Amino acid sequence: xxxxxxxxxxxxxxxxxxxxxxxxxxxxxxxxxxxxxxxxxxxxxxxxxxxxxxxxxxxxxxxxxxxxxxxxxxxxxxxxxxxxxxxxxxxxxxxxxxxxxxxxxxxxxxxxxxxxxxxxxxxxxxxxxxxxxxxxxxxxxxxxxxxxxxxxxxxxxxxxxxxxxxxxxxxxxxxxxxxxxxxxxxxxxxxxxxxxxxxxxxxxxxxxxxxxxxxxxxxxxxxxxxxxxxxxxxxxxxxxxxxxxxxxxxxxxxxxxxxxxxxxxxxxxxxxxxxxxxxxxxxxxxxxxxxxxxxxxxxxxxxxxxxxxxxx
Numbered sequence: 001x002x003x004x005x006x007x008x009x010x011x012x013x014x015x016x017x018x019x020x021x022x023x024x025x026x027x028x029x030x031x032x033x034x035x036x037x038x039x040x041x042x043x044x045x046x047x048x049x050x051x052x053x054x055x056x057x058x059x060x061x062x063x064x065x066x067x068x069x070x071x072x073x074x075x076x077x078x079x080x081x082x083x084x085x086x087x088x089x090x091x092x093x094x095x096x097x098x099x100x101x102x103x104x105x106x107x108x109x110x111x112x113x114x115x116x117x118x119x120x121x122x123x124x125x126x127x128x129x130x131x132x133x134x135x136x137x138x139x140x141x142x143x144x145x146x147x148x149x150x151x152x153x154x155x156x157x158x159x160x161x162x163x164x165x166x167x168x169x170x171x172x173x174x175x176x177x178x179x180x181x182x183x184x185x186x187x188x189x190x191x192x193x194x195x196x197x198x199x200x201x202x203x204x205x206x207x208x209x210x211x212x213x214x215x216x217x218x219x220x221x222x223x224x225x226x227x228x229x230x231x232x233x234x235x236x237x238x239x240x241x242x243x244x245x246x247x248x249x250x251x252x253x254x255x256x257x258x259x260x261x262x263x264x265x266x267x268x269x270x271x272x273x274x275x276x277x278x279x280x281x282x283x284x285x286x287x288x289x290x291x292x293x294x295x296x297x298x299x300x301x302x303x304x305x306x307x308x309x310x311x312x
Contacts, residue, residue: 036077037077038106039077042091042108043108044086045085046082046113047062047082048060051203053212060215062080065222066078079104081095085114088125088130105143112177113208116152138184145187145188145189148178149173149191165281180309201214213241216237217239
């Protein structure tokens with residue numbers, strides 16, 4: 001029997017797109033159990049499902065995972081609040097209050113990549129916002145799901161002066177995510193591991209979002225971690241994609257068309273920021289041991305952010 005699912009959930013092949021499961025005999029909602037299992041998703045385009053289109057809308061790992069959470073006779077309510085382009089400030093100010101009001105049993109929070117691409121990036125602010133979100137959800141009774149970030153410079157194949165500052169920011173964000181995941185006993189997925197970033201089959205043509213195969217791999221990995229805690233009682237999502245991964249030609253075509261449009265739309269913020277970061281990187285080149293002033297500054301800011309957050 002399929003669970004009740006709410007929110008923007010396309011058909012994943014395991015049941016109806018939205019609404020309650022139907023009883024074959026009567027056509028009435030087959031709602032078994034007094035209290036449904038509630039799964040709420042917060043974050044940006046990664047959790048919205050960008051890169052995995054099904055039925056004309058984004059589906060993604062969270063919707064695939066939702067199908068495998070409820071056991072026999074158990075209802076599931078699934079709400080995806082994630083929005084493409086969301087920053088940690090957006091999650092804290094807009095998504096978290098809505099999520100807390102739903103009193104979820106499971107809540108995923110994956111955010112940070114858009115923060116690293118903004119000129120306003122501040123690891124201290126990021127740490128405080130993320131901690132507030134996780135603390136509020138945990139206080140509402142939710143088991144938390146988190147994930148760290150892959151390296152955008154590596155994924156996009158950027159030259160070292162551009163890749164290094166983005167990698168430095170990504171390492172800081174991941175250090176905060178790891179520390180807070182430990183603090184809140186979250187179910188954590190290490191998406192920064194080379195096994196994820198090196199396998200191009202997992203990624204869509206834009207090189208920033210998982211494709212269908214990647215979203216399925218994330219759903220399978222989260223399901224395994226949840227099942228180990230006794231929190232996933234349904235069948236694991238299928239790892240088999242219905243669409244092949246993008247070819248090199250398709251990737252090149254995206255970079256030359258839609259990719260160019262994406263860069264132009266972001267040019268007022270991203271390009272000037274990348275150029276400033278690259279210039280600073282060239283001015284303060286790392287020494288032979290791989291250190292440098294910029295690494296030291298980032299390490300100090302991270303240490304201060306972690307110390308301040310853990311005191312709260």
